[in-house]
Each structure stands twice: as C-alpha cells, then as structure tokens.
Amino acid sequence: MTFAQISFDSPIGWITIQAEGEKITSLVMSHKDANLGSSKILAEAKKQVLAYLAGKLTKFDLPVQLVGTEFQKTVWKVIAKTGFGKTVTYGDIGEKIGKPLAARAIGGAVGANPVPLIVGCHRVLGSNKKITGYSGGEGIPTKEWLLELEGIEYK
Numbered sequence: 001m002t003f004a005q006i007s008f009d010s011p012i013g014w015i016t017i018q019a020e021g022e023k024i025t026s027l028v029m030s031h032k033d034a035n036l037g038s039s040k041i042l043a044e045a046k047k048q049v050l051a052y053l054a055g056k057l058t059k060f061d062l063p064v065q066l067v068g069t070e071f072q073k074t075v076w077k078v079i080a081k082t083g084f085g086k087t088v089t090y091g092d093i094g095e096k097i098g099k100p101l102a103a104r105a106i107g108g109a110v111g112a113n114p115v116p117l118i119v120g121c122h123r124v125l126g127s128n129k130k131i132t133g134y135s136g137g138e139g140i141p142t143k144e145w146l147l148e149l150e151g152i153e154y155k
Helices: 040-053 070-080 090-096 103-111 140-149
Strands: 003-008 014-020 023-030
Touching: 003 040, 014 040, 023 040, 070 090, 070 103, 090 103
Parallel strands: none
Antiparallel strands: 003 014, 014 023
C-alpha cells in the first residue's frame, strides 16, 4: 500500500489528511504539514472537507480505514450514523452499544477518533446537551464552530 498525505488551510485552520492506498486513515486539525505522495482519494477528501466547511455538503462519501480496538470501532459506528445537524450523547452511545455505564470509556473512544469531521465526533455532547471537550483544532472553539455550521444548539 502506498502512503500519501495532504495538508491544506481551511476556515478552522490547517487540516492534514492521510491515506493508505485509496482509503482515508487519518484527519488531523492542527498545523501545516508536508504533502507526501499523491492519491485521488486525498484530492476528493480535500474537496469534500472544504465543501462541508463551506456549508455545501452534509454527508461525506469517502472510504475510510478505521484502526482501533473493537470497542472504539463500535463507538465510531454509532457516531458515523449521527447525521448532519443531529447530536448524540455519551449515554445514548452507551445504550446503543449495550454498555450504559461506560461513559468514560466511550469518551476515550470518541477522543481517539482518527477521522474527525468524516466521522462527526463533534456531534457528541454531554447528557445535558453541553460541550464536554474536543481535541480537534483549537478544541472547544472549533467544536462550537462546527456545531454552529450544522445549526446544532449546545448552550
């Protein structure tokens, strides 16, 4: 498999997306990084991410390869089913996966999401529908920006 990486500026700062073969493996919102190799899927991912951030795309259509534990993958599947403009709480996720008392572990899995935006972990809120944290970009301000983009009330 060939590894490729693209880094580009966006309304929420620099985004770096990595792919192995033609599957997205990582999306990081932080700093400018080197572009490495080339990949058709990375060009498409950049196009879709920028369209989403411009309010012109509500659902990503990108192949991803999620690497994590079975528990993490189960949590990410629930998040992935939470569509644009919708939210889910840690408790909701716990109920859906049959682990209603696993809020801390669920929080850890949410924070370990390798492809934020594509698997919209910004849509996960606390039980009172409040923001409990966010590790992407500038943290909570980035999450607030994304929630506002989608018209989600969180206050």
